[in-house]
Structures are given as C-alpha cells and as structure tokens.
Amino acid sequence: MVMQAFLKVEKLRVGYGTTTVLDNLDLGIEKGEFVALLGSSGCGKTTLLRTIAGFAKPFAGSIHVADREVTQLPPDKRGMALVFQSYALWPHLTVAQNIGYGLKLQKRSRGEIDARVAEMQTLLGLSGLGNRKPGQLSGGQRQRVALGRALAIDPEILLLDEPLSNLDARIRLTVRHEIRSLQKRLGITAIHVTHDREEAMVMADRIVIMNAGRIEQQGSPEEVYNKPASPFVAAFMGAENLLSMRARVTGEQVEIMEGAFNPSTLTARHGRSLESGPVELRFRAEAARLASHGDGGAPEPGALELHGQVTSVSYPGGHWRHAVRLGADEVLVDADTPFDQGEAVKVRIPAQSLFIFNTPAH
Structure with a gap:
C-alpha cells in the first residue's frame, strides 16, 4: 500500500534530543482519502503530523507526495496546509486578511486574492464577516477562518492538528460534519490528528491507531471498532x-x-x-x-x-x-x-x- 500511495511515509525515525518518538514508521495515504491519526497524548501522532508538514526533521526515512520527495523541503514548499489547534489567527487582521494571508505571501495579485477570499467566505459560511477581527467571532467562526486560510492556497494535502478541541461539545458536533462534507466535496487529501474516538469514527475513511510511537492498527472505522487487533486497540475503542x-x-x-x-x-x-x-x-x-x-x-x-x-x-x-x-x-x-x-x-x-x-x- 505504501508504494502506490499518494503520500508515502517510509522508515521514518523522529525524535527530540536522545529520545526517539517514531521509529521505523511506514504509512501510505491515497489521494482524496481522509485519514485520522488516533491515540492518547504522547503516542506520537502530532509528531508524525508535524514531520509530514515539515515542522519537525526526521533522523531517518523519507516522505514523498506523488513522485516528489519532500523530506528536506521547508513547510511552504510541500504543497500542504496545516490548521493548528489554536487556529493561530492574526488578531490585528480582519477575516478577509487572515484568509488571504498565505496568498499574499505567494505574491498573488490583489484581484486574485480578493476573488479567492470571497470564494472561501462563501464556501465556509463567512459571507458578510470579512471586515471583522478574530476577537469578534465565535469559536466555530474562528475555526472556519483558519480552515479558509488553509484551503485558500489550494493545497494538495490538508493537515488538521486537533482543530476542534477548543470548541464546546455542541459546536464541535456541527463543525466536524462540516469539515467532512467539505473534504468530500473538494476531493482533498486530509490527515486529522485527534484523541477523540467518536470524532475519528464519524470523519475518517481510515483510522490509524497509534501507541508508543508505532501504528498499532489501521483500517476502516468499522474494522477497528469490530475487529480490534490487540488489547490496546480494543480498550481504546471502548x-x-x-x-x-x-x-x-x-x-x-x-x-x-x-x-x-x-x-x-x-x-x-x-x-x-x-x-x-x-x-x-x-x-x-x-x-x-x-x-x-x-x-x-x-x-x-x-x-x-x-x-x-x-x-x-x-x-x-x-x-x-x-x-x-x-x-x-x-x-x-x-x-x-x-x-x-x-x-x-x-x-x-x-x-x-x-x-x-x-x-x-x-
């Protein structure tokens, strides 16, 4: 599966100082697939996401997107966009300016930026909010702005680092279905880090359950729920x-x-x-x-x-x-x-x- 995948992670070894977090990890993700990295705190799922994004450098191994190796490329050269847990919106910029920030860094024309920002605002239900600052928005609206900023640059792969954890339970239920619907509509490849079992079950095509820096089991939500491969997976799945x-x-x-x-x-x-x-x-x-x-x-x-x-x-x-x-x-x-x-x-x-x-x- 890894060799034919759109995103290929092979023999990846990552750590901090003398501590190894991921050791000899392989993972393949198909184009247009929504994959959830599921596990408890410290299992290595966020380290894996950050390494794919380019914010952490591996000791060994490789990362390929299509036929292009991106292992040593900086984050902005990988064709990926990351939605952070904290959203990381610029508080002094408006909604429109935040959404268009990546396009501005790419030195797009003003007309192209305005058109793309308007498209994202319509797509995400943010029309009429373009002049507001993040502090004037609800949590769900801020999450949509962060998502719009990521999607505006038209990435090949969307990376989601627990983007729903700061929302209250009621809003979280709505937004996770919105993200899933949007991902299917756009056909974008997505990797979602979460510790929430139900969130992974309802959003992902495939769940990758991690434990102590390795993949314990991966499969469809139904497969990992009904056929756990180990006591750890069985317990984690309820x-x-x-x-x-x-x-x-x-x-x-x-x-x-x-x-x-x-x-x-x-x-x-x-x-x-x-x-x-x-x-x-x-x-x-x-x-x-x-x-x-x-x-x-x-x-x-x-x-x-x-x-x-x-x-x-x-x-x-x-x-x-x-x-x-x-x-x-x-x-x-x-x-x-x-x-x-x-x-x-x-x-x-x-x-x-x-x-x-x-x-x-x-």
Whole structure:
C-alpha cells in the first residue's frame, strides 16, 4: 500500500534530543482519502503530523507526495496546509486578511486574492464577516477562518492538528460534519490528528491507531471498532471491561474454561490468532445484556455468561449503567431499565462482542 500511495511515509525515525518518538514508521495515504491519526497524548501522532508538514526533521526515512520527495523541503514548499489547534489567527487582521494571508505571501495579485477570499467566505459560511477581527467571532467562526486560510492556497494535502478541541461539545458536533462534507466535496487529501474516538469514527475513511510511537492498527472505522487487533486497540475503542480467564483452543473453536463466576462457554475462533492458556477478555458496557439471576432463559450460542451482583446504578443518559461485582473484578453493563443495587444478576456478552486475546506473558 505504501508504494502506490499518494503520500508515502517510509522508515521514518523522529525524535527530540536522545529520545526517539517514531521509529521505523511506514504509512501510505491515497489521494482524496481522509485519514485520522488516533491515540492518547504522547503516542506520537502530532509528531508524525508535524514531520509530514515539515515542522519537525526526521533522523531517518523519507516522505514523498506523488513522485516528489519532500523530506528536506521547508513547510511552504510541500504543497500542504496545516490548521493548528489554536487556529493561530492574526488578531490585528480582519477575516478577509487572515484568509488571504498565505496568498499574499505567494505574491498573488490583489484581484486574485480578493476573488479567492470571497470564494472561501462563501464556501465556509463567512459571507458578510470579512471586515471583522478574530476577537469578534465565535469559536466555530474562528475555526472556519483558519480552515479558509488553509484551503485558500489550494493545497494538495490538508493537515488538521486537533482543530476542534477548543470548541464546546455542541459546536464541535456541527463543525466536524462540516469539515467532512467539505473534504468530500473538494476531493482533498486530509490527515486529522485527534484523541477523540467518536470524532475519528464519524470523519475518517481510515483510522490509524497509534501507541508508543508505532501504528498499532489501521483500517476502516468499522474494522477497528469490530475487529480490534490487540488489547490496546480494543480498550481504546471502548471495550474497557477486562476479565482474565483460561481458554482451550481446538481447531476453529475456543472453549472459555469454567471459573468461579462463569460456566464453560464454547465460541468460534473467527480467525483469531489464539493459543490455549491464559486469555484477556474485553467487551463494551453497551454490548452486554443484564438478566435477573432467576432468569431461566439460555444465553445465545457462543455468548459468555457471568454471574455477579449489582454494586451501583447510575443514569448517564439514554440508558442505565450498572457496576457488577465478580469477586475481585468489576464490570460496567448498560441496560434500558435499572436493576436494584445488591441484586444478583447474569451478564451475557454475545460472541461477536467478545474480544479475546492471549495475555502478553503467554
């Protein structure tokens, strides 16, 4: 994939001083693709974006755009535009002047600048605001000005460094859909850095999940959500409930052995790379089902059933969240109706919602 990609990052090694942040990293991005770099703080996603943009120099490796190597080129010679987290608007310039700033640096004619600025203002819903200063705008409007400034120079690649993190939750929902719609309409290649899982899911064609300076998994939003390749990815994509058990693998079947709080369960291997021995089981709170201890109904084939006791109940909105005690462990399970605190319950996790991994030591 890297060799045919529009943007190619190969064998990239980047660091600061004696600390290596990215080591031997490869990444390919197709023309017109929207890719989200997703990960927690310190995972290397912003370093990767800044290196692609030209603001950080690699120790080794190369960066190509189409057939052109840009590894050692300055930022303004790479055909890219970066929208910063802080927007970095000039406070003393008007909206129109901020949008046209890059064009002015390129020494475009006044008529060309005015026409392009007007086009960007119309495209981004900023018409009539051209004479205002950034301090007279809302957060969402400032974000659009920063986006307009980046798009005005007609870049080959748009780089987005957590541009929505300074917006309140309600505005953020609107603006992320606006950016995605705009990117599809223009057909521009975009790389978006974020630590927000939902933001990456709704905006990106492909999600690249980073951990400790390397790519842990990449794929479509559906793929990384439903088929996490590691315990880290499963947890990052919301499967934070964790149980340690033992399993016996026979061909395409996995038997989760009987424990103090669960009967033996036979489920499908589904192509997973598993060996007999200790395993980690992960699942999402919303994927499990709660039933009263006296419920005589059998779980669906392949589902894991746990026997526990409700220790607390809360209402985060749209569902009831239960903390269920399983000996020394505790899991969170959502339900449409509340169960009583102290009630004995069964937790049932469907086979397709159960992520099984051999423990690292194994």
